[in-house]
Amino acid sequence: MAVAVPPGRAAGSGWAWRPVARDALLARAFHSCTELRGRFYLVGGLLAGGTREPSSDTVVFDPARGQTVRLGSRGSPPRSHHDAAPVGGRWLCVVGGWDGSRRLATVTALDTERDVWEAWTATPGDCPPTGLSSHTCTRISDRELQVAGREGGIHTQRRYGSIYTLRLDPSARTYCYKQEGCHIASRSGHCAALLQTPGPHPGHQLLLFGGCNLAEPEVARHWSHGKIKEEPPVAPHLMEKLARLVSSGQGSQKGPHGLRHHSCSVVGPFAVLFGGETLTRARDTICNDLYIYDTRTSPPLWFHFPCADRGMKRMGHRTCLWNDQLYLVGGFGEDGRTASPQVCILDFLI
Numbered sequence: 001m002a003v004a005v006p007p008g009r010a011a012g013s014g015w016a017w018r019p020v021a022r023d024a025l026l027a028r029a030f031h032s033c034t035e036l037r038g039r040f041y042l043v044g045g046l047l048a049g050g051t052r053e054p055s056s057d058t059v060v061f062d063p064a065r066g067q068t069v070r071l072g073s074r075g076s077p078p079r080s081h082h083d084a085a086p087v088g089g090r091w092l093c094v095v096g097g098w099d100g101s102r103r104l105a106t107v108t109a110l111d112t113e114r115d116v117w118e119a120w121t122a123t124p125g126d127c128p129p130t131g132l133s134s135h136t137c138t139r140i141s142d143r144e145l146q147v148a149g150r151e152g153g154i155h156t157q158r159r160y161g162s163i164y165t166l167r168l169d170p171s172a173r174t175y176c177y178k179q180e181g182c183h184i185a186s187r188s189g190h191c192a193a194l195l196q197t198p199g200p201h202p203g204h205q206l207l208l209f210g211g212c213n214l215a216e217p218e219v220a221r222h223w224s225h226g227k228i229k230e231e232p233p234v235a236p237h238l239m240e241k242l243a244r245l246v247s248s249g250q251g252s253q254k255g256p257h258g259l260r261h262h263s264c265s266v267v268g269p270f271a272v273l274f275g276g277e278t279l280t281r282a283r284d285t286i287c288n289d290l291y292i293y294d295t296r297t298s299p300p301l302w303f304h305f306p307c308a309d310r311g312m313k314r315m316g317h318r319t320c321l322w323n324d325q326l327y328l329v330g331g332f333g334e335d336g337r338t339a340s341p342q343v344c345i346l347d348f349l350i
Contacts, residue, residue, distance in 0.1 A: 014250050015290060015305060017312055017328055017344035023068040025059045027339035029316030029332045030134075030261075032084035034092055036112055038064065040320055040329065041071075041092050043110075044079035049337025053100050054080035058110065061329070061343065063322050075117030077108045083137035085145055088170050093120075095147060095166065096132030103131030107168070107175040120168075123176045129164055134261070136192035138206060140228060143168050146206055147177070148220050150188045160186050163206075163220050184220050187211030189260030192220070193271040194228075199298040204228045209271070209293070210259040213279050217293070235324045239268040241348045246270075246294055246303045248350055255302035256291050263319040265326055269295045272326060272346075275314035277336075286334055288312040310334055312344075 031045025040061040044054045056078035058071040082097025092110040096103070105128040107120045122128065129135075135149025145166040163180040190211025197203045206221040233239060245251070256262070262276025271293040278285045288307040294300055317331025317340070326346040333340055 014245055014248055014348060014350040016307075016309070016347050016349075018347040019342050019344050020327075021061070021063075021066040021068070021343040022341050023061075023343075024341050025068045025070060026061065026330055026343060027341040028055060028330050029339050030080040031055075031316075031318065031330055032079075032082055032094065033318035033320050033329045034084045034086055035320050035322050036086045036092055037089070038062075038322065040322070040327070041084075041110070041112075042329065043084055043092070043094055044077065044082065044097070045330065045339075046080050046316070047339060049332055049335070049339075054078045054098060063325075063327065063343075066343075071110075071115060073110075073115040073117060075108075075119075076110075077117070081133040083135060083147075085137050085139045087139075087168060088142045091170055093137075093145070093168065095137045095145065096129070096135055098133045103133045105129045105132050105177070107166070109170075109173070118173055120173045120175050123169075123174045126176045127179050128177045129162065129179075134188040134190075134211070136190060136208070137166070138192045138194055140194070142170070146192070146194075146221060148184060148187070148192055148206070148208055149190065149211070150186050160184065180221070182220075184208060184218055185212050185214060187218075189262075189277075191262060191264030191273065193217075193264055193266045193293070195266060195271060195295050196269065197222070198269075198295055198300070201225075207271070207293075209264060209273060210256060210262060210276065212260075213258040215255055215257040233268050235267050235321055235326070237324045238321075238326060238346075239270065241350070242267055242270050242272065242292060244350050245305070245348060246292055246301075250350075251292070251303040251305045253302055254304040255293070256289075256304075259287070261315040262287070263314075263317055263328070263331075265319045265321055267321065267326065271295075272319070274319060274328065275312075275317060275331065277315045286313040286315050286332070286336055288314065314340065
């Protein structure tokens with residue numbers, strides 16, 4: 001019996017993005033999308049290509065009901081090209097970004113219990129970056145985030161990037177940046193993944209993907225075994241499906257080269273990257289390819305799975321894990337100007 005191939009999936013490709021919701025409130029790019037208490041919080045972003053004014057609204061998507069609402073609380077910061085992280089199961093911390101006139105390094109938090117925005121205060125000894133945009137903010141614990149990316153104001157961009165430890169005190173509503181001693185390649189529009197290291201010396205690595213014209217990920221930080229608290233897998237069935245996909249022989253062992261404004265989600269030992277913009281002079285620079293970085297072997301392996309559906313080209317989008325599913329939210333489409341109002345989940349036929 002023949003199997004029907006859904007739109008956007010070439011025969012034998014084994015995967016596709018399946019639309020599950022659509023709402024005009026979700027149409028934005030260069031926003032943040034963070035899962036907290038079973039809901040996705042979308043903060044700011046650009047509503048159309050060509051504009052420099054970021055949105056100042058916060059939108060909440062309930063994936064269980066497929067419903068979207070605009071958060072009514074005042075003080076939502078105008079931001080784009082920022083990042084955000086959940087803290088303590090309660091706060092949504094928005095770090096840095098573009099406010100329409102300058103790049104920031106401040107921390108603004110949404111208290112989701114009270115639906116109130118709070119501007120947290122830097123403590124004495126704070127050594128903040130010189131403006132951040134298109135950076136990454138990776139949660140290590142409820143009191144520590146790792147911030148990585150290119151620094152600089154509107155007219156200045158450094159030739160290298162820095163790694164900062166951002167320490168948070170939710171009870172005092174304070175934060176403090178500490179610059180680490182290492183420098184990284186100058187990256188903007190990259191993504192970051194905290195992954196376990198394989199081999200005889202286990203631990204964790206913070207890997208940076210893309211944002212510059214380099215093919216391989218860069219190790220930004222390394223922690224030995226026991227330094228980071230181990231957490232149980234949040235998507236065991238999705239892990240199994242990804243393992244079957246990379247073992248199917250349908251993907252080429254090729255990683256992305258010169259990719260930015262793509263998405264990345266960690267699913268167990270896998271970093272799952274999708275879409276983005278290539279750093280080339282070609283006219284067609286926006287991608288719709290799926291890349292999987294498999295750390296179960298040493299050295300890790302790349303797997304590349306192209307997509308046949310041009311309507312799924314995305315840049316400035318986000319992916320988010322919930323209920324053993326990977327969701328795709330927002331982003332500009334093929335023309336680089338029109339924001340997608342769709343929510344999709346990663347679907348498999350393998």
